[in-house]
Amino acid sequence: GDSVTQMEGPVTLSEEAFLTINCTYTATGYPSLFWYVQYPGEGLQLLLKATKADDKGSNKGFEATYRKETTSFHLEKGSVQVSDSAVYFCALSDSIGGKLIFGQGTELSVKP
């Protein structure tokens, strides 16, 4: 079945460092891809998405490009802030049923 694999955390960075969180997927068909974020004490919310190959999703300085050839959707940010500390989840939604499948989440901690 469809699945999502993320790099394991926790990831600890200093403020203004470059961030990459790797995400790869296995799916039949043409899924849509998402990054969700869960800030401390808050619910999950959508960070960005891409619905077809080569699309780039972006929001709040974060970016991710849908790479069909490598089945990847890596999350990047050029300069992280303390306020970016959160748990990040990669997810896919298959093109037929729409079922949403999540990776295991990656905890990011940004130190001043």
Added chain:
Amino acid sequence: GAGVSQSPSNKVTEKGKDVELRCDPISGHTALYWYRQSLGQGLEFLIYFQGNSAPDKSGLPSDRFSAERTGGSVSTLTIQRTQQEDSAVYLCASSYWTGGREAFFGQGTRLTVV
């Protein structure tokens, strides 16, 4: 309502008791999901409802777990004969069909089995 509403927000129950968790999705959303998030763990898929189709129950961990969605709106997740390992945050989400649409999450129900 404006968002996905879950109740109760917290539930403490004794081992062996049954519990019911409720989810009110966003009006008009045809897809509804239940997930479980244990402490320090990721999101475990439980069940998925999509319109009038048969639900995808492939994530339910045992036959003690069941869920229904009445009238295509409100959903109830029932856990019978609760065990300590059922302690977790239970999250509900809803979205428009189809894939590619954003899923909106509720704040969750924190279940503690003592």
